[in-house]
Structures are given as C-alpha cells and as structure tokens.
Amino acid sequence: MDMLWNGWGDPAKAAPLPGEVTGLLRDMLGVKPPRVSGAAELEDVSVPGTTAEPAALRALAEAAGGEEHVRTDAESRIRHTRGKSTPDLLRMRAGDVTDIPQAVVLPGSHDEVLAVLRACAAHRLAVVPFGGGTSVVGGLAPRRRDFVALDLRRMNALLELDPVSRTAVLQPGLRAPEAEALLAAEGFTLGHFPQSFEWATIGGFAAARSSGQASAGYGRFDDMVLGLTLATPRGTVETGRAPRSAAGPDLRQLILGSEGAFGVITSVTVRIRPLPERCHYEGWRFPSFEEGTAALRRLAQDGPRPTVLRLSDETETFIGLAQPDEIGAGPSGGDAGCLAITGYEGTAEDVAHRRERAAAVLEACGGTPAGTGPGERWAHGRYSAPYLRDALLDTGAFAETLETAAFWSRLPGLYAAVRGALTDTLTRAGTPPLVMCHISHVYENGASLYFTVVSAQGDDPVAHWEPAKHAANEAVLAAGGTISHHHGVGTDHRDWYVREAGPLAVDALRAVKHGLDPEGLLNPGILLPVD
Numbered sequence: 001m002d003m004l005w006n007g008w009g010d011p012a013k014a015a016p017l018p019g020e021v022t023g024l025l026r027d028m029l030g031v032k033p034p035r036v037s038g039a040a041e042l043e044d045v046s047v048p049g050t051t052a053e054p055a056a057l058r059a060l061a062e063a064a065g066g067e068e069h070v071r072t073d074a075e076s077r078i079r080h081t082r083g084k085s086t087p088d089l090l091r092m093r094a095g096d097v098t099d100i101p102q103a104v105v106l107p108g109s110h111d112e113v114l115a116v117l118r119a120c121a122a123h124r125l126a127v128v129p130f131g132g133g134t135s136v137v138g139g140l141a142p143r144r145r146d147f148v149a150l151d152l153r154r155m156n157a158l159l160e161l162d163p164v165s166r167t168a169v170l171q172p173g174l175r176a177p178e179a180e181a182l183l184a185a186e187g188f189t190l191g192h193f194p195q196s197f198e199w200a201t202i203g204g205f206a207a208a209r210s211s212g213q214a215s216a217g218y219g220r221f222d223d224m225v226l227g228l229t230l231a232t233p234r235g236t237v238e239t240g241r242a243p244r245s246a247a248g249p250d251l252r253q254l255i256l257g258s259e260g261a262f263g264v265i266t267s268v269t270v271r272i273r274p275l276p277e278r279c280h281y282e283g284w285r286f287p288s289f290e291e292g293t294a295a296l297r298r299l300a301q302d303g304p305r306p307t308v309l310r311l312s313d314e315t316e317t318f319i320g321l322a323q324p325d326e327i328g329a330g331p332s333g334g335d336a337g338c339l340a341i342t343g344y345e346g347t348a349e350d351v352a353h354r355r356e357r358a359a360a361v362l363e364a365c366g367g368t369p370a371g372t373g374p375g376e377r378w379a380h381g382r383y384s385a386p387y388l389r390d391a392l393l394d395t396g397a398f399a400e401t402l403e404t405a406a407f408w409s410r411l412p413g414l415y416a417a418v419r420g421a422l423t424d425t426l427t428r429a430g431t432p433p434l435v436m437c438h439i440s441h442v443y444e445n446g447a448s449l450y451f452t453v454v455s456a457q458g459d460d461p462v463a464h465w466e467p468a469k470h471a472a473n474e475a476v477l478a479a480g481g482t483i484s485h486h487h488g489v490g491t492d493h494r495d496w497y498v499r500e501a502g503p504l505a506v507d508a509l510r511a512v513k514h515g516l517d518p519e520g521l522l523n524p525g526i527l528l529p530v531d
Contacts, residue, residue, distance in 0.1 A: 003133060003199055005042055005079050006092040007393075008386035010198075017391045025397050029434060031456045034396040040095035047074040051146065052102040056123035060148070063115035064107045069154070071104040080104050080149035083135030084386070085492070086400040087462045089393065099141040101128065101149040108154040110266040113231040116150065117264070117521075121233045126521045129260040131201030132175060136401070137490030139208070139259050143525025150264060152203055158182040159267060167226060168272050172203025172265045188272040191218030191307075191345075194486070198383050203265045209257040211448075211486035213382060215441045216300070217307030217345060218273065220486070222256045227269035230255050232262065232516040240269050254512060259488055260523040262516050276345035280355065281308065283374025284340040284367040289313040290412070292338045293439065293447075295365035297408050300442040302361075304354040308343030309442050313415075316436035321452060323374060324388050325381035340367065341378045385452075398431075398457045398465060403440070404476045405448040405485035414479040415449055421475035422453055425468040431456040433468075441485065448485040489527050498529065 004011050017025075025031040050057075050072045061067040071077070081100045082088040102125070107113045120127050126147035128140055140149075152173035160169040163186070170179055176190075176197045183189055192205065192212040200210070205221040206228065212218065227240020239251045255262065286292035292311045299305055312322045317339040342358060344351040359369065392399040406414045419435050426433040433455035441448040451472075458464030473496045476483055483489070483496040498506050509528060513520070524530050 002079055003084075004390075005075075006040070007089060007390040008084055013387055014390060015387065017388075017395055022395055025392075025395060025454070029397070029432065029454065029456055031395060031397045034394075034457065040093060042075060042078060045074070045078060045095045045097060047077060047097055047100065050077075050102045052125065052148070053123065056119070056125060057103060059119040059123060060103065060105050060116060063119045064105050064112055069106040069108070071106070072102070076104045077101055077149075080130055080133070080140075080151065083133055083138070083140045083490075085136040085138065086389065086393070086398065087465065088136075088138070088141075089390075090461050093393070099145075101147055102145075103148045104130075104151050105148050106151045106154050110229060110231055110236070113150070113152075113155075113264050113266055114236065117231060117233045120148065120521055121519055124519075124521075126524050127260075127264075128523050129203070129207070129264045131173060131204035131207075132196065132199040134196040134200045134204065135208070135488065135490060137484065137488050137492040139488055139490035139523075139526055141491060142523050143491070143530050147524075152201070152264075155266065161186055161188070161272075163188075166272050167269055169227075169267055169269050170202045171267055172201060172206075174202045176200055176202070176205070183272055184275060187275055189275050190224060190270060191273055192221050192224065193382070195383060195385060202268050202270075206256055206265050206268050207259050208488040209486060211441050213310070213440070214307050214343065214345065216305050216309040217343075220441075222253075224270045225252060225256060225268060226271055228252055228255045228265055229267040230263040230516075231266050232264075233519065233521060234516060237263065237516070257488070259490065259527045261527040262513055263522065277347045278351045279343065279345045279379075280351055280372070281341060281343040281375030281379045282355075282372045283370035283378075284342060284362050285336075285370050286311070286338045286340060286365075286367050289338050289415075289437075291366045292340055293411065295362050295367055296340070296439055296442050296447065298361050298365055299358060300447070301444050304357045304361075305442075306342040306354065306358055307345040308341060310438055310440050311340045312338055312438040313436065314338055315434065316438055316452070319434070319436060321385070321436055322438065323377040323381055324384035325377065339370070339374060341375050343375060343379070392454060396457055397454055398461050399452070399454045400465060400469075401450065401452050402469070402472055403448055403450040403485050403487055404481040404483065405441070405446060406479070406481040407446040410480040411447060411449065414476070414481045417475040417479040418449070418451060418472050418481075421471040422451065422468055425471040426453070426455050429458065429464060429467065431458055431464065449481075491525060494525070494527060494529065497527070 061070045126144045130149045130151045155171040155173040194212045211220040230237040389399045436452045440450040483493045489497045
C-alpha cells in the first residue's frame with residue numbers, strides 16, 4: 001500500500017491526541033485550532049495536466065517495459081510530490097502541488113533504469129529517484145518543474161544471500177520490513193531500524209546515509225554497505241569487490257549520501273547478522289541530562305556497548321516522548337529527571353553478560369534502574385512518533401524535528417546553542433515553543449542530538465518556521481556540529497552543507513556530478529546548488 005498522501009504512514013493507524021495533551025498545548029503554548037478545518041481531500045486537489053511531450057512519454061514507456069509503467073494520472077503524481085517534512089505536509093494539506101512530477105516511471109531492472117535515464121536525457125527531463133518518499137529535508141523537490149519521479153518499487157527482490165560471508169544483495173525498492181522478512185527466513189537480519197522503518201527503502205537508506213535506532217550495536221547503514229551498483233546517464237558504476245580495499249579511494253563513499261544527485265542506486269550489497277536469540281529493553285533514570293550524557297559516553301568509549309542506547313533530556317522525559325504511545329501519561333517513578341533506554345540483542349549469554357556489566361557502569365554514573373517497562377514501551381511505540389505529528393498538526397500545533405552530531409567535548413555547547421536558537425526565535429515570533437531533545441546515536445568520539453519542536457502554528461506555519469530553522473542551522477555550524485547526522489541534506493540543508501564542506505570540496509563534488517551526469521538531470525538542486 002501507499003503512504004497517506006498528506007500525512008505519515010497507514011491512515012488506519014492515525015489516532016487523535018488525548019484530551020489532556022490538547023489542553024496542555026492550549027494552556028502552555030497557546031495552540032489554537034487551525035484556521036482551515038481539516039485537510040484537502042485528494043480528489044479535490046487541482047492538478048495541472050502533464051507538460052511532458054507525447055514522444056517523451058512513449059520513450060519512457062519503451063524504456064520501462066511498457067505503457068503501464070508510466071503514470072500520468074493525478075493521484076499517482078500527487079503521491080510522488082515532495083516528502084514528509086512538516087512544511088511538505090502543510091503544503092500538501094493546503095492542496096499545494098507546485099512541485100508535482102510530470103510523470104511517474106516504474107522501471108523493473110538496472111537496464112531499464114539506464115534506458116529511462118537515456119530517454120530523459122534525450123528529452124531534457126530531470127529525474128528524481130523515489131523510494132519510500134520519507135525524506136524530511138526537501139530531498140524530493142528538485143529545482144525544476146520538468147521532472148519525472150523514478151519509482152523503484154518494482155525492483156524489490158533479495159538477489160543473493162551468502163551465508164558464508166554473511167552478505168546479501170538487495171534491490172533498492174525493497175521496503176525495510178520486506179527486507180527483514182526475506183532475511184529472517186534465512187536466519188539473518190540487517191539490524192537497521194530507523195523511525196521510518198515501516199516505509200523507507202533499501203535504496204533510500206543508502207542514498208541518505210540512514211542511521212537506525214539500534215546503531216550502537218549494528219552500526220549505521222553506511223557501515224553495513226559493502227558494495228553498490230549505480231546507474232547514471234553515462235552508464236554503470238559498480239563498487240565493492242571485497243570487504244575492505246586499498247585500491248584507491250573508496251567510491252562507495254561518493255555514492256552513499258549522494259541523495260540521487262550522482263545516479264540511481266540499483267543494488268546494494270550489505271553485511272548481515274544472525275537473528276538475535278534474545279532482545280531485552282529497559283529504562284534508567286538520571287538526575288540530569290549532563291549526568292546521563294556522561295554515562296552514555298562511558299559506555300560508548302569503554303563498553304560494554306548496548307545494542308540500543310538513547311537518552312532523553314528533562315523536557316522530553318517529562319512529556320513522555322520517548323514512549324510515544326504513552327504520550328501525556330506524565331513521568332513515572334517519582335522524580336522524572338532524564339530517561340535512558342538501553343537495549344540488548346544477541347545470544348542469551350551475550351545479552352546477560354552485557355546487561356550486567358553495563359548496569360554496573362550506569363549505576364556508577366548515577367543511574368537508577370527503572371525496570372523493563374520504559375524499554376518495552378519504547379520498543380512498542382518506536383515507529384509511532386510521525387503519527388503523533390499528524391495529530392498535532394490536526395489540533396493546530398506545529399511540530400518538527402531536526403538533528404545534528406558533534407564530538408563529545410562539543411556536545412553540551414551544541415545542545416545549548418540549538419535549543420536556545422529555536423526557543424529565542426519562536427518566542428520573539430509570538431509562539432514560545434516546547435523544545436525537546438535526545439541523544440539517539442553514540443560513537444566512541446561523539447554522539448547525535450535529535451530535537452523535537454512543538455509550538456503554535458502562527459498565521460502562515462511554513463513561513464513562521466523558516467526563521468527558526470535558519471537560526472538552528474546557523475547555531476549548528478557555529479557550535480561545531482554537522483548540519484545533518486542522518487536526515488540528509490536535500491534542499492533544506494544544502495546551503496549550510498556547502499559551507500560545512502567548503503568551496504574546494506564542493507568544486508570536487510561538482511566535478512563528480514558533471515562526470516556522471518553532464519546534463520545535470522539527476523535531482524537538480526538537491527545536495528548541491530544548481531549552476
């Protein structure tokens with residue numbers, strides 16, 4: 001099934017906010033019902049006819065294996081318009097489809113992708129690769145109107161599994177749950193479970209350098225990738241002959257995180273792990289975010305490292321956002337402080353051993369065990385937060401997320417700078433926000449910070465958010481953070497990414513793009529500015 005066209009996920013899973021949460025939003029943040037009651041209905045959205053020439057559509061049909069694989073109907077084009085950031089959803093709810101593709105093309109193989117790219121080059125059509133449509137950084141809204149969405153859903157197979165090497169070759173259109181089911185049937189797992197897990201695809205994970213909620217144990221997705229096949233307007237690039245190589249620069253790293261600007265990923269070779277014998281999740285309380293952060297650093301640097309390791313600040317803990325299905329229930333267990341979630345996956349012996357050793361470290365750092373309840377509630381609701389955002393928008397609240405990362409020594413300053421920038425900007429605009437944060441991914445040398453912002457919408461919610469987002473991006477760079485840890489660059493972060501990388505590095509990336517995509521047809525304006 002397709003995702004909700006103007007919201008997140010499965011419409012059947014949508015749920016209204018509890019009454020106490022609605023009251024809190026009204027009393028604490030001044031949230032009022034939205035000016036326009038309800039969202040536009042799909043059938044009521046005014047969609048301009050495609051401007052793609054008949055000859056171009058015929059060429060695309062021939063390249064993709066038949067006319068049924070080229071769609072120009074209104075619904076198909078609407079469902080491939082933009083991604084799932086809050087500004088994206090607000091525009092869709094208002095019936096704004098100015099970023100609509102001229103057609104949706106569904107190739108079924110690597111060769112068909114190459115043929116489609118050649119057809120697009122011949123007819124001067126830009127191309128936006130489309131997996132699960134879960135981008136939250138403007139990664140599906142190119143800076144051209146004459147483009148087609150290249151939907152990879154037909155390329156959804158497990159091509160090869162090597163149990164000796166513990167590798168698998170997956171096609172890019174395979175959604176994460178289906179990939180896990182295919183691997184589980186053979187006794188394996190990827191161990192990659194981002195919040196977008198239910199809808200995101202293998203190709204999207206690679207294109208955006210995704211990071212899953214069990215990254216402390218399994219690693220990021222780019223850690224798992226051993227090889228890639230890339231289709232470009234000039235031909236094919238293949239990488240990954242061995243687990244590691246000294247044969248020149250690692251070209252995988254140019255493709256990972258390239259967000260469709262250099263080519264279309266048509267297969268991914270990944271490292272796989274045996275299915276865990278046991279999974280155990282639990283909660284820990286810390287008096288402060290500072291003390292909890294120090295505990296996470298100890299585990300990340302000196303071990304034992306849990307499979308899942310995350311820490312909510314005081315505000316996020318009080319609201320209950322770490323357990324989205326329990327939102328509004330309030331803190332439990334006396335003084336709320338900060339809630340940490342630890343999870344362990346593996347053999348029963350390994351889980352027991354790591355739990356015991358990690359508990360000693362956490363207690364030595366001032367942590368108090370909170371039992372399995374918080375961990376189990378987190379695991380149960382780990383994919384629910386985007387549905388919660390839809391419910392917040394329905395009430396008239398604005399809700400958005402942003403994330404960054406830095407070395408441990410810079411993390412306190414980064415946390416204060418971004419939180420302050422969001423709070424100050426939105427308060428001056430008359431909509432004081434609730435700013436929540438958690439550490440979601442840890443490394444030996446640093447960690448990521450994931451912020452959630454809730455406020456009243458203002459008269460024009462998208463325009464109202466832009467200065468706050470700008471201020472937060474400026475604060476990230478000034479405090480020594482990276483502009484994105486796992487959401488990607490898209491258009492929302494592009495100008496700050498250019499500054500972070502520096503002019504010489506950007507020139508080098510432009511040269512790569514010109515070599516692979518000389519006409520500049522692939523996702524123009526995404527990742528790099530259009531010349």
